[in-house]
Amino acid sequence: MKYVVELSGxxxxxxxxxxxxxxxxGAPIAVTLDDVDGTPVRLVSIAGTLxxxxxxxxxxxxxxxxxxxxxxxxxxxLDERTRAIRDLADAARPSSGPVPLxxxxxxxxxxxxAAVGDVVQAGQPLVAIEAMKMENExxxxxxxxxxxxxxxPGSPVEKGTVLIxxx
Amino acid sequence: MSAGKKQKAATAVPAxxxxxxxxxxxxxxxxxxxxxxxxxCQELGVRSVAVYSDADAHAPHVREADEAVNxxxxxxxxxxxxxxxxxxxxxxxxxxxxxxxxxxxSEREWFARAVRDAGLVxxxxxxxxxxxxxxxxxxxxxxxxxxxxxxxGTTEAxxxxxxxxxxxxxxxxxxLLKAAAGGGGKGMRVVRSAGEMASxxxxxxxxxxxxxxxxxxxxxxxxxxxxxxxxxxxxxxxxTVISLxxxxxxxxxRHQKMIEEAPSPAVDVDLRRRMGxxxxxxxxxxxxxxxxxxxxxxxxxxxxYFLEMNTRIQVEHPVTELVTGIDLVQWQIRIxxxxxxxxxxxxxxxxxxxxxxxxxxxxxxxFLPSTGRxxxxxxxxxxxxxxxxxxxxxxxxxxxxxPMLAKLIVWGATREEAVSRMHxxxxxxxxxxxxxxxxxxxxxxxxxxxxxGAIDIQWLERRLESLLGSAPDEDALQAAAIAATLVADRDRxxxxxxxxxxxxxxxxxxxxxxxxxxxxxxxxV
Numbered sequence: 001m002k003y004v005v006e007l008s009g010x011x012x013x014x015x016x017x018x019x020x021x022x023x024x025x026g027a028p029i030a031v032t033l034d035d036v037d038g039t040p041v042r043l044v045s046i047a048g049t050l051x052x053x054x055x056x057x058x059x060x061x062x063x064x065x066x067x068x069x070x071x072x073x074x075x076x077x078l079d080e081r082t083r084a085i086r087d088l089a090d091a092a093r094p095s096s097g098p099v100p101l102x103x104x105x106x107x108x109x110x111x112x113x114a115a116v117g118d119v120v121q122a123g124q125p126l127v128a129i130e131a132m133k134m135e136n137e138x139x140x141x142x143x144x145x146x147x148x149x150x151x152x153p154g155s156p157v158e159k160g161t162v163l164i165x166x167x
Numbered sequence: 168m169s170a171g172k173k174q175k176a177a178t179a180v181p182a183x184x185x186x187x188x189x190x191x192x193x194x195x196x197x198x199x200x201x202x203x204x205x206x207x208c209q210e211l212g213v214r215s216v217a218v219y220s221d222a223d224a225h226a227p228h229v230r231e232a233d234e235a236v237n238x239x240x241x242x243x244x245x246x247x248x249x250x251x252x253x254x255x256x257x258x259x260x261x262x263x264x265x266x267x268x269x270x271x272x273s274e275r276e277w278f279a280r281a282v283r284d285a286g287l288v289x290x291x292x293x294x295x296x297x298x299x300x301x302x303x304x305x306x307x308x309x310x311x312x313x314x315x316x317x318x319x320g321t322t323e324a325x326x327x328x329x330x331x332x333x334x335x336x337x338x339x340x341x342x343l344l345k346a347a348a349g350g351g352g353k354g355m356r357v358v359r360s361a362g363e364m365a366s367x368x369x370x371x372x373x374x375x376x377x378x379x380x381x382x383x384x385x386x387x388x389x390x391x392x393x394x395x396x397x398x399x400x401x402x403x404x405x406x407t408v409i410s411l412x413x414x415x416x417x418x419x420x421r422h423q424k425m426i427e428e429a430p431s432p433a434v435d436v437d438l439r440r441r442m443g444x445x446x447x448x449x450x451x452x453x454x455x456x457x458x459x460x461x462x463x464x465x466x467x468x469x470x471x472y473f474l475e476m477n478t479r480i481q482v483e484h485p486v487t488e489l490v491t492g493i494d495l496v497q498w499q500i501r502i503x504x505x506x507x508x509x510x511x512x513x514x515x516x517x518x519x520x521x522x523x524x525x526x527x528x529x530x531x532x533x534f535l536p537s538t539g540r541x542x543x544x545x546x547x548x549x550x551x552x553x554x555x556x557x558x559x560x561x562x563x564x565x566x567x568x569x570p571m572l573a574k575l576i577v578w579g580a581t582r583e584e585a586v587s588r589m590h591x592x593x594x595x596x597x598x599x600x601x602x603x604x605x606x607x608x609x610x611x612x613x614x615x616x617x618x619x620g621a622i623d624i625q626w627l628e629r630r631l632e633s634l635l636g637s638a639p640d641e642d643a644l645q646a647a648a649i650a651a652t653l654v655a656d657r658d659r660x661x662x663x664x665x666x667x668x669x670x671x672x673x674x675x676x677x678x679x680x681x682x683x684x685x686x687x688x689x690x691x692v
Binding site: 001003005007008009010012014016021023029031032033039040041042044046051052053054055056062064066067068069070071072073074075077078079082104105106107110111113125128130131132133134135136159 | 353366369370373374377378527531532533535536537538542543545566567568569570590593594597599600606609638639643644645646647648649650651652653654655656657659
């Protein structure tokens with residue numbers, strides 16, 4: 001089975017068959033995955049070298065936060081067929097417009113410095129959210145015009161709440 | 168150093184406390200520091216009373232204490248900042264003293280006074296000393312008066328942003344806005360031009376108001392490139408004040424200390440003596456008693472400037488404990504009990520200690536706070552490793568409190584050994600369920616500048632992006648790609664356990680543990 005793995009801005013094709021992996025068509029490598037019972041820790045053996053690893057699902061299928069050898073990787077890993085189906089489904093969906101400003105964590109809105117119709121620059125602070133007693137400035141993801149403001153000072157927001165939409 | 172005395176304290180039978188020691192201490196704090204104080208109490212044979220908000224009912228500091236009192240709902244303003252409720256709890260359980268820890272009410276003069284007025288012992292400096300030193304403006308005035316050098320700045324709180332601009336123009340930009348009552352980077356803003364003042368002013372005041380209930384802000388000249396070096400002092404009620412040497416705390420992000428060490432790579436015996444003398448002078452002038460910390464900026468020429476006095480135990484106190492062999496929290500309790508300091512006035516640090524603050528902040532996402540449940544925790548151990556933590560498996564990290572989860576502290580014979588040991592310990596650490604600063608600390612321990620000690624308080628801001636953006640080598644990337652493939656393959660075939668919840672349910676797998684072990688061992692050969 002062939003898998004397409006994206007991490008650290010790179011794409012690898014890993015062929016996995018009966019405990020043998022080939023990365024980008026390279027030499028066969030003996031690999032195993034073992035669970036450490038009672039923990040989320042897994043032992044990955046690659047050509048005889050052990051790596052301690054944890055992996056958590058992160059959003060849609062195929063996405064993981066993987067931690068191994070002191071590194072954290074945001075990973076997209078899917079077999080070729082599932083990935084092709086996902087890409088087709090994505091292509092069929094109409095574009096949803098510019099990326100909105102989304103609350104990256106739950107907190108309390110303390111300031112909103114943008115109004116509908118404002119032209120903003122990428123990186124411009126638009127909303128301040130307080131969490132753990134610190135104010136965090138949320139900045140415009142890209143240049144654009146503010147189409148809608150959903151954040152109100154004094155109101156709590158959940159992680160993932162759309163705060164500001166652009167056109 | 169009186170090693171014999173220390174030894175005796177550590178091996179004393181807890182059931183037989185020193186006669187004159189405090190009997191029962193209420194700890195007005197939470198998290199790792201509350202647990203740290205509980206441990207000191209237990210080692211001294213003093214009873215400990217924890218307080219807790221509704222959110223902390225099952226927290227480690229509650230479970231380890233001898234008694235525990237609920238003091239209200241989760242928000243700190245309704246629990247850990249309720250001085251009257253805490254004092255009433257102390258009276259009710261028959262405590263004879265209150266230890267405030269750090270943060271919360273620890274540097275509130277009114278609270279220290281109220282504790283004393285209630286007939287309880289305050290484990291910290293007298294309210295008068297907090298008044299003289301706790302406010303940064305008051306502390307500066309006192310420092311200037313006693314010949315301790317200070318950075319140019321205002322000694323009184325400013326009235327408005329316009330006044331701040333006028334003063335800043337006089338000192339020359341950049342300037343620093345600081346909350347008079349502040350600490351830990353809260354209510355602090357660097358302002359690089361007049362145009363930035365208005366929003367920085369509002370932010371500093373708002374943060375200060377929320378964190379400390381006080382919105383007084385002052386301004387000072389921002390010295391670029393200095394180190395943050397602080398002196399730990401210990402003062403008893405018999406007039407003895409000693410310096411326990413310095414801590415280097417230059418690895419800071421947004422003025423928040425991330426990594427501390429003792430001693431400092433930039434301080435020699437002579438400078439240590441001079442900085443220590445200045446700190447002792449400031450403490451004596453204020454009538455200081457108990458543990459305290461004098462913070463200085465140290466520039467590249469060896470000139471140092473008094474910043475402020477922290478009138479409480481510091482987060483980073485363990486590094487001093489490890490290089491001096493003195494248990495600072497135990498001595499806070501002993502001093503509050505009236506004991507005399509038995510240590511010599513000059514103590515040379517032994518070896519090297521480093522502390523990393525493990526926070527629930529996500530370095531891969533701009534250090535934004537991360538919340539959730541700690542599904543799994545594996546704490547590092549082995550030679551020279553200490554873990555002062557307030558979390559365990561099952562702990563829920565919410566938004567009500569400070570993001571610091573734990574401190575990982577190591578000791579080594581040399582700085583090089585300490586750095587290497589910290590790196591090893593961080594590799595052992597597993598926290599699953601909440602994003603933490605672990606990987607950030609690993610990258611710092613791998614950094615050539617940090618390893619050589621060539622750091623100042625702007626170092627991290629300059630290097631953060633390249634530190635976190637540094638790509639692992641090709642072998643590591645390929646290994647990660649293979650690991651991801653194995654996980655995806657397992658998930659596709661329905662054997663997935665990519666969450667701890669699934670892990671618990673998915674225990675019975677095809678192969679037995681022995682068979683799997685055999686496979687692993689076979690591959691190792």
